[in-house]
Amino acid sequence: MHPALSVIVFTVASGAGYGLLATLALLAALGTIAPSLPLGLAGFGLALALVTGGLLSSTLHLGHPERAWRAFSQWRTSWLSREGVAAVATYLPAGLLALLFTFFAPGRATLAILGLLTAAGAVATVLCTAMIYRSLKPIHAWCNQWTVPGYLALGAATGLALAFAVLAAFGVPAAGPVGIAAIAALAAAWWVKRAYWSFLDTVPAASTPESATGLGRIGKVRLLDPPHTGANYLAREMGFRIARKHATKLRAIAMVAGVVLPAALVAVALATTQPLASLAAWLAALLALAGALVERWLFFAEAKHTTMLYYGAASA
Amino acid sequence: MTGYVTPRRRLGLVIDLDTCVGCHACAVNCKEWNTGGHSAPLTDLDPYGPAASGVWFNRIHSFEAGEGRAGRTVNFPRSCLHCDEPACVTVCPTGASYKREEDGIVLVNPDTCIGCKLCSWACPYGAREYDEDEGVMKKCTLCIDRIYNETIPEAERVPACVSTCPAHARHFGDLGDPASEVSRLVAERGGYDLMPELGYRPVNKYLPPRPGRPAPPPQPAEPDAEGLTGFLGWVDRMLSR
Numbered sequence A: 001m002h003p004a005l006s007v008i009v010f011t012v013a014s015g016a017g018y019g020l021l022a023t024l025a026l027l028a029a030l031g032t033i034a035p036s037l038p039l040g041l042a043g044f045g046l047a048l049a050l051v052t053g054g055l056l057s058s059t060l061h062l063g064h065p066e067r068a069w070r071a072f073s074q075w076r077t078s079w080l081s082r083e084g085v086a087a088v089a090t091y092l093p094a095g096l097l098a099l100l101f102t103f104f105a106p107g108r109a110t111l112a113i114l115g116l117l118t119a120a121g122a123v124a125t126v127l128c129t130a131m132i133y134r135s136l137k138p139i140h141a142w143c144n145q146w147t148v149p150g151y152l153a154l155g156a157a158t159g160l161a162l163a164f165a166v167l168a169a170f171g172v173p174a175a176g177p178v179g180i181a182a183i184a185a186l187a188a189a190w191w192v193k194r195a196y197w198s199f200l201d202t203v204p205a206a207s208t209p210e211s212a213t214g215l216g217r218i219g220k221v222r223l224l225d226p227p228h229t230g231a232n233y234l235a236r237e238m239g240f241r242i243a244r245k246h247a248t249k250l251r252a253i254a255m256v257a258g259v260v261l262p263a264a265l266v267a268v269a270l271a272t273t274q275p276l277a278s279l280a281a282w283l284a285a286l287l288a289l290a291g292a293l294v295e296r297w298l299f300f301a302e303a304k305h306t307t308m309l310y311y312g313a314a315s316a
Numbered sequence B: 001m002t003g004y005v006t007p008r009r010r011l012g013l014v015i016d017l018d019t020c021v022g023c024h025a026c027a028v029n030c031k032e033w034n035t036g037g038h039s040a041p042l043t044d045l046d047p048y049g050p051a052a053s054g055v056w057f058n059r060i061h062s063f064e065a066g067e068g069r070a071g072r073t074v075n076f077p078r079s080c081l082h083c084d085e086p087a088c089v090t091v092c093p094t095g096a097s098y099k100r101e102e103d104g105i106v107l108v109n110p111d112t113c114i115g116c117k118l119c120s121w122a123c124p125y126g127a128r129e130y131d132e133d134e135g136v137m138k139k140c141t142l143c144i145d146r147i148y149n150e151t152i153p154e155a156e157r158v159p160a161c162v163s164t165c166p167a168h169a170r171h172f173g174d175l176g177d178p179a180s181e182v183s184r185l186v187a188e189r190g191g192y193d194l195m196p197e198l199g200y201r202p203v204n205k206y207l208p209p210r211p212g213r214p215a216p217p218p219q220p221a222e223p224d225a226e227g228l229t230g231f232l233g234w235v236d237r238m239l240s241r
Helices: A005-030 A037-061 A065-072 A079-103 A108-134 A147-170 A175-202 A209-213 A233-238 A244-271 A276-301 A306-311 B025-034 B118-122 B160-164 B181-189 B230-240
Strands: A221-225 B011-016 B058-065 B072-079 B097-099 B106-108 B129-131 B136-138 B170-174 B205-207
Touching: A005 A037, A005 A079, A005 A108, A005 A147, A005 A175, A005 A276, A037 A065, A037 A079, A037 A147, A065 A079, A079 A108, A108 A147, A147 A175, A147 A244, A147 A276, A175 A244, A175 A276, A209 A221, A209 A306, A209 B058, A233 A306, A233 B118, A233 B129, A244 A276, A306 B058, B011 B181, B025 B058, B025 B072, B025 B160, B106 B136, B160 B170, B170 B181, B181 B205
Parallel strands: B011 B205
Antiparallel strands: A221 B058, B011 B170, B058 B072, B097 B106, B129 B136
């Protein structure tokens, strides 16, 4: 599948933004972080900026962005519609929580209720994003049990890494446990992506050129003549191919730059004092985001669509 | 789309892979009719340039199946199958992609389509093509503007691809009616679904190529010149010198 930059930026930014948002909301709900103007502006501000920037980026690949409001109507069957509804619904408690946390000093109960609602909305929105891909049967690389854990784990890993960097910069005591949680989430992301790639390399798609044409009854099927000599929408959108050797290298880059180094840097930050701790924490967060961008690019580039079985692909 | 109801009729095509000659006339007539039809225009970008690319509802592939004498070349027209389980409809976030209750035809409303392209990802058959110029998705309408068109002679009220096929390889009718001509054809010839494993339950059916003629008997061996007598024996001896 064609790796559209707008969709890659959207899923990575919103995943990290919702991860950060959920972390801060839960900490606020637990009373682990106290309402404060600088922490509210930096923490909730960054989370909402990432989420909003991501959502705006997602509208860039639309043919008619001015009609995007119509996408809230089909939530009964469409995961894309559900994602839109969940994203907008999450803005209500999240916006209120950010406002109160930053500029006022609300009571414990208010923080607890808004915090839990915000965290639930953030997780639900990332879940809907993942389900958009998980539900597409023609794409074997997406329609499998590893897609949802992959999106949740990477959202949590990048979000927690960002939360740790923000909290470490402010010297908040909660930074310690959040750093440990970030290392755990990075380890989970490592495990899920390894399992996903092992699945991709070993489990073949159900559909084949034989089942796509129904000509398997005669024998092995191969394309003799394509229907057209030039490109078309299908070839551009679904015919994207990446060499296996590049995929292997990029997988390694995503794992080392996006998981191993950030986890090591978080550990360094936990063991050192300022300003080194802050520097290591921010470097960890930026590397985790960069690794997630590579991972998300691969998620598209490695995915094959059954339509290409009609255009000479030997497998889907 | 929500509140999905099983359509009363299941209009669709039956495509005979035995008789299709791969002439592309159906694709050309489809383009010709539909560029002025319900989903007009079927935009072409750079039509006379080196990177011509445009929207078509019907594409004709040619495949080879099997090896040696048992192998066949099969021409394979590909268009929307108007599935009974159309994921292209259920994934649509705006309801612009819909399946008609009265005849099962799957259509796109160009006024509410936001051009997110998710429906084209959800279609295993590559039946949907995005119009980059208009920013909306387009697809086969089963020539909805012909089959119900009372301003054209009744015999012509079939999809453009069906009317133009010189090999009579395309048949149009109600596949929900077991007594219809198309349903009988499917039953007689063993019509089948494409990628049944994905569960989209396409309405359109494909008729398999008929079994090939049995392989011809082996050619008689080279006549043996040994033992010839008379004139032919003399010729053989002369030529063998």
